[in-house]
Amino acid sequence: MAHQPLVVAVELDGFGAHPAAWRASTERPDAVLDPAALRRTVLAAENAGFAFATFDDALTTTDATAHPAEVAARLDAIVRASFAGPLTTRLGLAPRVQPRSVEPFHLAAQLASLDIATLGRAGWVVGDDDQPGLADALDRVVPETPEARRQEVRDVVTTVRRLWDSWEDDAVIKDVTTGRYIDADRVHNVEVTTATFSVHGASITPRPPQGHPVVIAPEDVLDPSLADVTLVAGPDAEEVAFRAERARRQGATRVLAEIAVVLDDDTAPGAGGQGNRGSAAQRLAALDAHVPWQPDALRFVGSSFGLVALLEQLAPAVDGVRLHPAVLTSDLRVLTRQVLPRLHATRLARAPRLGQSLRDVLGLDRPENVFSRKDVA
Amino acid sequence: MTTANPAHAAATAGAAPAPITRPDAQVHFGVFFQGVNHHTVWSDPRSGSQTDFASFVHVSRTAERGLFDAFFLGEGLRLRESHGRLHDLDVVGRPDAITQLSALAALTSRIGLVATQNTTYNDPADLARRLASLDVLSGGRAAWNVVTTDNAWTGANFRRGGYLDHEDRYVRAEEIVRAAQAIWDSFADDAVATSRDAASWAQPGSVAPVAREGRTLRTHVTPTVPRSPQGHPVLFQAGDSPAGRTFAANNVDVIFSAHGSDLDDALAFARDVRRRVVAAGRPADDVKIFPGTSFVLADTEAEAREKQRWLVREQVTPATSLSLIGQIWGEDLSHLDPDGPLPDHDPVARPIDGTRGAARQGADPTAIARALRTRAEQEGLSIREVVIATDRGHNGFVGTPDSVAERLIRFVRTGAADGFNISPWLVPDGLDDIVDRLVPALQERGAYRTAYEGTTLREHLGLRAPLTRRQANGTERTAVGA
Numbered sequence: 082m083a084h085q086p087l088v089v090a091v092e093l094d095g096f097g098a099h100p101a102a103w104r105a106s107t108e109r110p111d112a113v114l115d116p117a118a119l120r121r122t123v124l125a126a127e128n129a130g131f132a133f134a135t136f137d138d139a140l141t142t143t144d145a146t147a148h149p150a151e152v153a154a155r156l157d158a159i160v161r162a163s164f165a166g167p168l169t170t171r172l173g174l175a176p177r178v179q180p181r182s183v184e185p186f187h188l189a190a191q192l193a194s195l196d197i198a199t200l201g202r203a204g205w206v207v208g209d210d211d212q213p214g215l216a217d218a219l220d221r222v223v224p225e226t227p228e229a230r231r232q233e234v235r236d237v238v239t240t241v242r243r244l245w246d247s248w249e250d251d252a253v254i255k256d257v258t259t260g261r262y263i264d265a266d267r268v269h270n271v272e273v274t275t276a277t278f279s280v281h282g283a284s285i286t287p288r289p290p291q292g293h294p295v296v297i298a299p300e301d302v303l304d305p306s307l308a309d310v311t312l313v314a315g316p317d318a319e320e321v322a323f324r325a326e327r328a329r330r331q332g333a334t335r336v337l338a339e340i341a342v343v344l345d346d347d348t349a350p351g352a353g354g355q356g357n358r359g360s361a362a363q364r365l366a367a368l369d370a371h372v373p374w375q376p377d378a379l380r381f382v383g384s385s386f387g388l389v390a391l392l393e394q395l396a397p398a399v400d401g402v403r404l405h406p407a408v409l410t411s412d413l414r415v416l417t418r419q420v421l422p423r424l425h426a427t428r429l430a431r432a433p434r435l436g437q438s439l440r441d442v443l444g445l446d447r448p449e450n451v452f453s454r455k456d457v458a
Numbered sequence: 459m460t461t462a463n464p465a466h467a468a469a470t471a472g473a474a475p476a477p478i479t480r481p482d483a484q485v486h487f488g489v490f491f492q493g494v495n496h497h498t499v500w501s502d503p504r505s506g507s508q509t510d511f512a513s514f515v516h517v518s519r520t521a522e523r524g525l526f527d528a529f530f531l532g533e534g535l536r537l538r539e540s541h542g543r544l545h546d547l548d549v550v551g552r553p554d555a556i557t558q559l560s561a562l563a564a565l566t567s568r569i570g571l572v573a574t575q576n577t578t579y580n581d582p583a584d585l586a587r588r589l590a591s592l593d594v595l596s597g598g599r600a601a602w603n604v605v606t607t608d609n610a611w612t613g614a615n616f617r618r619g620g621y622l623d624h625e626d627r628y629v630r631a632e633e634i635v636r637a638a639q640a641i642w643d644s645f646a647d648d649a650v651a652t653s654r655d656a657a658s659w660a661q662p663g664s665v666a667p668v669a670r671e672g673r674t675l676r677t678h679v680t681p682t683v684p685r686s687p688q689g690h691p692v693l694f695q696a697g698d699s700p701a702g703r704t705f706a707a708n709n710v711d712v713i714f715s716a717h718g719s720d721l722d723d724a725l726a727f728a729r730d731v732r733r734r735v736v737a738a739g740r741p742a743d744d745v746k747i748f749p750g751t752s753f754v755l756a757d758t759e760a761e762a763r764e765k766q767r768w769l770v771r772e773q774v775t776p777a778t779s780l781s782l783i784g785q786i787w788g789e790d791l792s793h794l795d796p797d798g799p800l801p802d803h804d805p806v807a808r809p810i811d812g813t814r815g816a817a818r819q820g821a822d823p824t825a826i827a828r829a830l831r832t833r834a835e836q837e838g839l840s841i842r843e844v845v846i847a848t849d850r851g852h853n854g855f856v857g858t859p860d861s862v863a864e865r866l867i868r869f870v871r872t873g874a875a876d877g878f879n880i881s882p883w884l885v886p887d888g889l890d891d892i893v894d895r896l897v898p899a900l901q902e903r904g905a906y907r908t909a910y911e912g913t914t915l916r917e918h919l920g921l922r923a924p925l926t927r928r929q930a931n932g933t934e935r936t937a938v939g940a
Binding site: 103104105106109110111114116119120139140141142150151152153154155156157159160161163164165166167168182183184185186187190191193194195197198199200214217218219220221248253255257259260261262263264265268277278279280281282283285286287 | 677
């Protein structure tokens with residue numbers, strides 16, 4: 082192989098990426114609230130050998146009566162990812178969290194706790210904070226201009242990373258002779274002050290297994306140099322390749338392409354909804370008849386062979402892809418039965434191994450601690 | 459977290475025995491993990507990681523095997539300090555409670571999952587949604603242990619800083635609890651479509667946007683989480699001040715109290731709480747009382763007392779004894795000899811305000827210091843010996859499984875408590891002998907469940923519907939029988 086294996090991630094929110102997915106799903110409409118359905122979905126993703134799963138999220142939603150066709154319920158993504166943690170052993174788990182929705186101090190502890198509970202499989206998809214209703218929902222004044230928002234995202238990411246570093250890895254010493262549980266010199270106040278917030282102390286949670294859970298962000302949300310994984314979206318493969326190259330020039334470490342997928346599904350049982358069977362084009366037309374779908378990512382509509390060919394085409398330009406199945410019970414199933422096995426058979430992609438952290442799977446180093454003083458003997 | 463105040467351990471000699479008013483009452487257990495202060499022994503060879511997920515799995519599964527009502531996690535907003543420096547003698551570091559409980563929800567099926575979350579430095583819409591998400595994914599097993607905080611020392615870690623005056627801490631608490639209840643009630647019970655062919659996923663008009671504006675908060679939000687099988691997350695509260703007790707009587711389902719070592723003290727507390735609950739228009743038994751406690755069990759009473767003596771010496775190390783004395787005196791006394799005498803001067807004049815996460819909140823340090831000195835002089839005790847002699851570790855239950863079971867049954871059947879929230883002093887195995895020996899001793903006496911009867915935490919605790927749902931259903935609060 083000329084390239085490193087592709088990292089293949091999958092978005093698992095709701096019934097799928099298409100807003101009408103709930104009508105085509107074989108799950109009941111209330112399955113977004115069902116722990117058993119979540120368990121089925123993450124196990125399917127793990128068993129197929131995806132590198133990691135993401136869970137889209139937002140604190141609030143638009144008024145349900147204004148968009149009656151859309152699913153109005155969604156559980157907190159960190160809660161979902163954490164619930165998925167002990168059910169899986171290899172799959173990376175990356176909730177989408179809006180940086181403004183949560184206190185940076187809490188966010189650092191939440192993601193560190195997810196990393197601890199998953200033994201190093203946590204990531205964070207940095208949200209864009211540009212959610213309808215978010216500013217009204219929050220109990221504080223938030224910056225409104227795009228540039229101020231972008232700056233706050235930067236500041237939150239930087240602060241959260243400092244909080245993850247605030248404990249050195251070997252801070253707990255359990256020194257029975259002196260009675261000290263922890264070496265106070267190995268725990269550091271972060272002392273961050275930004276335009277919109279400040280954080281003084283160290284995290285309440287020790288440094289997690291990966292040092293930093295993997296920070297995953299769209300190129301237009303966070304400077305690629307501040308992310309571990311940059312997500313690029315474009316209307317076609319050429320544009321994706323161009324943006325990937327641009328992100329690398331801007332300091333991106335790993336670049337993943339966003340791809341929405343609608344696949345031929347001839348294997349589904351007849352019990353499903355209208356959009357459940359048939360060619361990808363037929364299925365998409367049926368879904369779009371309910372609600373038109375315009376993903377801002379590259380969209381692939383076709384056969385599993387065609388998707389594999391597209392990934393082969395993209396492989397020289399990107400480190401991996403995040404797939405957004407239109408309907409989980411159809412497209413995720415085709416991915417797990419027909420696409421991932423082919424990628425693994427040809428070694429275009431590789432399933433995570435037991436014991437690998439998400440950083441290992443992505444080929445990322447464990448970050449140095451900014452507070453460690455290596456020069457001190 | 460509130461910790462026990464040694465001053466509450468009142469003398470009981472000569473008091474008439476409390477009457478058995480509830481002959482069929484059952485003992486309930488929760489487990490509080492992990493504790494604060496020096497009561498968790500980290501130096502023992504059996505002591506495992508305080509933060510690894512495996513430790514939490516072991517404790518929660520052991521508690522579920524023991525048919526406990528609930529598994530509690532505390533919250534940290536700032537690491538404890540002593541004299542301006544990280545307090546390094548006790549266990550430090552804890553996971554985020556809701557995140558950790560969400561993971562444990564996947565590995566347990568019945569036990570309640572209680573997250574301590576403060577009302578001051580959480581956003582109402584975000585907190586309500588996270589709790590509701592845990593409640594739904596766990597099948598109705600979530601609870602919120604409502605705690606307040608107000609000081610700038612803690613606020614330095616948060617966007618809003620020390621914005622809240624001490625007097626307003628329960629104003630904020632009540633406003634955020636009410637906002638959360640409104641958010642939890644936003645979905646109609648039949649909101650979600652039952653068929654893929656329905657006109658819309660949610661029935662038109664079935665999700666009510668929430669708009670709350672109060673003195674301390676403002677939120678306008680369209681919630682995204684329907685109610686769980688138990689309606690709302692159960693509400694716990696631990697504040698012991700008069701304002702805290704009144705807040706509890708008006709708002710919560712369970713009080714996590716510091717009154718569980720002395721029966722008369724516990725009875726007086728329970729009477730006070732029930733009076734406030736009735737004054738709030740609720741049935742007297744509407745709020746359950748769970749004192750925090752610990753157990754030292756052995757085959758004989760003598761062995762149990764010996765084990766207790768060993769335990770307290772493990773908890774109160776020489777360095778810890780100097781630290782505890784330093785907290786009272788308000789100065790760094792780590793240079794003193796722990797086997798020598800107490801300082802002969804009074805503490806520096808300032809209240810111990812608890813802002814550094816220390817115990818003995820609100821007590822008068824000069825009075826405490828003088829009492830310690832008097833006792834040390836009378837009995838010829840060193841610093842460490844007098845700290846050991848007065849340590850809260852003595853306030854737990856020490857004895858054989860049978861004798862401890864008898865005492866616990868007396869607490870619940872006299873109405874002094876509804877259950878106990880246990881802090882194990884050893885991690886991760888500290889619950890094992892409680893579940894293997896004390897629970898069977900209670901079961902033999904018909905005073906402890908032999909199987910979970912329900913699936914939700916609300917059912918385990920024997921609670922009625924959430925307060926707002928009773929009103930919504932048109933039920934008189936006071937008309938619900940006991």
